[in-house]
Structure formats: C-alpha cells, structure tokens
Amino acid sequence: MYLLLIVIVLLSYLYWKSLKTFQHWSSRGVPGPKPYFLIGNLNEIFKGNQGQVHLALSKLYGKVYGFFLASSPVLVINDNKLIKQVLVKDFSYFVNRRELRTYHEMWNKNIFNSEDEHWRRMRTIASPAFTSGKLRSMQPIMKGCVDKLINYIDHVVLRKQDGIVNDTKEMFAGFTIDVFATTTFATETDANGERSRKNPFVYHGQNFFNVRIINALPTLFIPKWLLPKLGYRTIFDQTSFQWLIDFTTEIVRQRTRSQNKRNDLVQLLLDASGSGEQEDNYQKLTVEDENDSNIENVSKIDNNNLNDRLTENEVISNCFLMFAAGFETTATTLFHSIYELAANVEVQQKLYDEIVQLMNDDDDGDDYPQFNEHNIELITNKAPYLEGVIKETLRHHPPVTVIQRRLKNVSYRLTDTITLPPNQLIEVNAYAVHHMEEYWPEPERFKPERFHPSNRDQIHPYTWLPFGSGPRNCLGMRFALNEIKLCLAMLIIRYRFEMTTKTPMKLKYKVASPLLNTESFPIKIVQRTA
Secondary structure, three states, X not given: OHHHHHHHHHHHHHHHHXXXXXXXXXXXXXXXXXXEOOOEOHXXXXXXXXXXXXXXXXXXXXXEEEEEEOOEEEEEEOOHHHHHHHHHHOHHHOXXXXXXXXXXXXXXXXXXXXXXXXXHHXXXXXXXXXXXXXXXXXXXXXXXXXXXXXXXXXHHHXXXXXXXEOXXXXXXXXXXXXXXXXXXXXXXXXXXXXXXXXXXXXXXXXXXXXXXXXXXXXXXXXXXXXXXHXXXXXXXXXXXXXXXXXXXXXXXXXXXXXXXXXXXXXXXXXXXXXXXXOOOOHHHHXXXXXXXXXXXXXXXXXXXXXXXOOOHHHHHHHHHHHHHHHHHHHHHHHHHHHHHHHHOHHHHHHHHHHHHHHHHHXXXXXXXXXXXXXXXXXXXXXXXXXXXXXXXXXXXXXXXXXXEEEOOOOOEEOOOOOEEOOOOEEEEEHHHHHOOOOOOOOOOOOOHHHHXXXXXXXXXXXXXXXXXXXXXXXXXXXXXXXXXXXXXXXXXXXXXXXXXXXXOOOOOEOOOOOEOOEOOXXXXXXXXXX
C-alpha cells in the first residue's frame, strides 16, 4: 500500500514538473511539436532518421522551432543567418557542444567533446598537425591503401563475384580502416584482404557505431549522478570501445618510448605544440561570405607554458577520436558517392573525362594512367568536377546530421522575439538545411554543378554544413576530402559503376540516429578498357 502511494506521489510530481518544463517553448512563443509526459518528442525522433525527421518538422513549423528530448528542451535553428550568428559571429557564447551525461576520460576529453579553455588549448596545439604540408606528406600512404582496394576489386570482386559487390559499405570500410591504421598509427593492414579472418579494426570500428537504443535511452531518463554507479560510462559498445582505447594506448606508449619517429598522426600530435604554424583559415574551409572576417580564431598559447603540449591521455583520446569518427564518416561518404555515380550515368562520365584530362600529361602508355606526386596534387587541388561530386554527395547525404552548441551560463537574445535562458542547447540539422528548396533548388536532384567555381555566388552562406562551420568545425576536414578525392579518382579511371536489380532507388537510413547510417546495397563494378 505504501509502495503504491509512493509511486503515485512520484508520478504526480513528475507530471507536475513536466507540465512546467513543457511550457519552456510555448511561453517564449516558439512553435514546435506537442510534447508528451516523460518522453517529450521522442515519438517524433523515432519516426525516421533525425535528418529526415527534422526536415519534416521544418516544413511544419518553420526554420526555428523547439522540441523536447525527453525532458530537455532543444531549440532548432535551420536559418542560415542564425546559423552564422551562433556558429561564427557570437561563437564566444556558444563554444561548447551538448554536455555529455556519461563520463569516460578518453571520450569526454577529446577535442570534439572538450569544453572552454581545455578545447581552445587542444585545438591550438593540434591544428599544426593538419596543415596542408603535413597532409600532403600522407598522400603516398593513402595511395597505397587505394592500391590495396584496387587489388581486392581486381582479384576478388571481378574474378569471383561477376563484378557485383553485395556489401559496398563494408568494402569501403576496409579501405578507410587501412588509411587510418597507416596514417594514424603507422600500422599496415589489408582489411579487405583479411576480411575472412574478421580483421579487428573492421569489426570494432563498425561495431563501435552500432549504438543500441536500449543503451542510449537510460542516459535520457536516469539522473546523471546515478549513471556511473550503474556502469554507464559511454553509450557505445563497451567491448569495441575498450579494444580501440587499448590499441591506441599501446601504440602511443610504444611511440613515446621509441627513439624512431614515424610519419603519422600519432607522431604529429606527440610533437605538436602551440608554437607551431597555424593554418586555421576558416574562410577556406566553409562556404561563407567573401568579406566576412568576423571569425573568432582560437587563441595562441604561450610558447614557454609547460601545458603547450598534449598530455599522453590527450594524444590517446584524440587519436582514438580520429580513428573512430573518421573511419565511419569517410566510408559512408565514399559509398554514397559511388551510389550517386552509378545512379547518374552522365555525372560519372563527366567525372571520368575530367580525371582522364588531368592525367593525360602523365600518360606513359600503360593500360591505366599512373598516379604520381604531380597528378595527385592536381586531383586534390585542381579537379573542380571531382570536388563538386564530393560536395554534392555531402550535401545530399551529410554523414553527421546534427550540429550542437550550448549557450554559456548567461541569457542571450537570439532574435527580437526569442531570448534564450542560460545553458540552452541549440541544434542545427545539416540534412534539413541541405534539403531546403529555398537554399538548394531541386534539392533531391544530384547536381555537382552547384559547386562549380562559377556558381559560387549562387550558394547561400552557411547552408553547406557537413563539417560544421566556424572555429569549432571539423579539424580533419581536409584530411577526409583528400582521402575521398584520391580514392574516387583512382577508382573512376579504372572502373565503371552500375546499379543492379537489387540496388535501391531510394536509400534507407537508420532510425533515430544523428549519423546518416545507410543500409548497405549491391553495386556492379565493370573494368574499363584502356
């Protein structure tokens, strides 16, 4: 009897509290879907992928609306002027992302999740590791990984499977694993060739992102202080998470003890300091106003400060982040690109013609033009149609759909009618912005020409956001783009990609995920004749 009474009182309290909470947006005149007791708008989130859900909500409520993630109010801003205001102009008010409710030092303290001065310090120290010169030195390593992918296609796909790859995503996952193993850890792998033995890089890299709803939901409803007592340290698969951490830790510690230096990201991060050359030119990295110089750069660090270098745990956590994040998003972009090339034959032909033209000067009579330092440089910097294909793929299928920022502990006037309370969480949904007809005419059409240099003035600033924007954009952006460009160029010169009877006409995305995880599909690969 007493237990029943306690339950009734507790539910009554929660109901009364939720009524007050759910007035958060209506009291501020912000539209949005109706929230429900305890779950808020989780019923909406589970209708599809978060990108598709928020595109539908934007059509119903406009570019600015509020919703509730359980009992947490979230403001969505899909208006490009407000996006610029939050991500760039008033960045000092919105330095941090969402506060994680779980804690693991190797995840919470990396450059993606760290906050305030800790983030500024790490960003400043790590930035020199990603300059154009450092990335250029890794291009031969990337080429070697593409050669392994080509070897797999030639000797497995074309000889044994009639040119049909049934799991396209897994094939590209093998490639990106090879790239990150060699460029980050100086560790040679052949993930596609070793697939029969379940290469641990491939297995744990893929499994890491298979976040089960049953593991994520408790972090929304259980008090934060109770989560560690119940064993919740991250929402990721614990076995794969720990394997990746242990592997990264061993590599970093071996390197610290060794006198021999390697040309990889581990070494670059170990050697990096705030006194290094800065190349955080955000104008180059995002589509924004030509004359907009109001971009807050990260502050430099005193060269004499002992904190001018990353600690061992910071190097480990950031190498782990780059491996875990870059593997999935790059593989996703590559197999989305191949899908679009197969579905749009004329686009594939134009891309092939451009790469052939770039390679003509280096044609030495072999069956296929050979890639060398000179033409790789041309491909990464002077192939506008290739760049357009990749940018249009990222517009159509942004791997990360949600960009989050959290207001500092102050009130903030966002618009003439909306004042935000301290610590308010704000989201920009990249997928929704990328599919708004006002910004992108015929948004469902695949048109690489949108990104041709002659059409730059037709692109609305802050409406292409696959890497975020502003000072907290993706540090590994150029690394990823170089990797994708080189891979596509080397493949398109050698193969033609075709749809099969089982290739879907419309891709299906994983429900409720902030990542654009697509169900894999078969693609037919045909070897080109010289």
